[in-house]
Amino acid sequence: MINDIIVLGYGNLGYHLVDALSQLPDCTVTVYVRKLKSIDSKRVNSSSIRFVNHLEDLPPTAPLCFAAVKDDAIHKVCKSLPKNLLAQTSLIHCSGVLPANHLSVVSSRWALFYPLNSFSKDHSFSWEKVPVFIDGADPKKRKYLWQLAEQLSARPVENNDRDRAVLHLAAVMVNNFTNHLYQKAEELLSKHQIPFHYLIPLIKTTTSKLDYLSPAEAQTGPAARGDVETIRKHLGLIEDENLKSLYLELTHSINPDLKT
């Protein structure tokens, strides 16, 4: 077992990675942050976590170093690591957009550990069944990262850059785009002083259907059943031109034969 792990960055992903790794048996995590002051020590109640704000203070023999910083900072921070550390650690990035070997220009011991989800410091996170995409130059380290994902109860997956790029696009659709529809619905309701929370049980039902039906099988509603009368009523209620355009685009995408 590897028991000395570095995590660079303590943002939303870094926070949950450190939290999970520090709970593994006999594992010590050293976290690099730019400002030690920014750490809320009340929230760190594990003796397995140590914070440093100088790259020189990182343990030089740690075999794994996760770069959990923003995509455009990964290369820069890794390049700045002390030479003795760089000479032995595996540099792991956690981005779904960058190629797996993004850090190969910095080190021949590059790897990828990309958990496909949305992380927030302010809320607990369950790693259960979360797909973690794994790649790396060294088969032994790949295997180790695979086991690490399993220890977190996540679902390790091996795939290629192209598939990961497609998954990232699909993730934007089911996360950012659907959240935007929630936002537009909230804007519409608030104009009529109607609370958004009325919709939450329905939203939960919609997503829980995915556990037993494909989205195509689960589709219902006026567009799917060609109910032009209801669609016209809805259009009559929409004042926001941008929402009208979205409504028509999605309605015609659901049912291309529909004449509104």
Place this chain on the structure above:
Amino acid sequence: MINDIIVLGYGNLGYHLVDALSQLPDCTVTVYVRKLKSIDSKRVNSSSIRFVNHLEDLPPTAPLCFAAVKDDAIHKVCKSLPKNLLAQTSLIHCSGVLPANHLSVVSSRWALFYPLNSFSKDHSFSWEKVPVFIDGADPKKRKYLWQLAEQLSARPVENNDRDRAVLHLAAVMVNNFTNHLYQKAEELLSKHQIPFHYLIPLIKTTTSKLDYLSPAEAQTGPAARGDVETIRKHLGLIEDENLKSLYLELTHSINPDLKT
């Protein structure tokens, strides 16, 4: 307590309404279906439920009659009820689209009981916190329907036709439209032989955020942060012209200042 209730129709909503009502203490539910043969008797394990396929066989003194049939059949089936039943029962429709007094042309004892959710016969349903919109000509029956919703652990709400129409539109956005995005994501992934279930933990995270953040606060992703490089990569991966158009429409709706 009212203990003799009629439900017309045994579709997705009818099924769950009958299931819930038949579990209330001392309550007997008589269900009208067109074909008795269509009832799977193995699934009906309550002695409080009785099925009939002639309107004449409905109990003539039942004080409540729910019309849980399709919107365009509500008026017709209610008009066909036996005169002695019509003379004393309250006719309750369960549609979010029709005006509350839709049945006032059939009876002066009209009412509305509209649970805002998506029902499926094949799966269990939790009424907990589901908003149920209630209206009716008779204040006593309105009060009774309110208490009935509370007994089901639902959340009774009084509002007007206009607000209900707006809610129905918002429900289409957060249910049908988001489900369509799941479907488009599944189509995209299947072209690359990638399983859709990789996205399910992310989808659950996205919706669980609504318990503590507004959708506006929860928004992340390339469109929100103006990451044109990632957006261009995504567009390069999309072959389906319809999906490209949806992607651009939603991206510009999230960030109108973006130049793609």
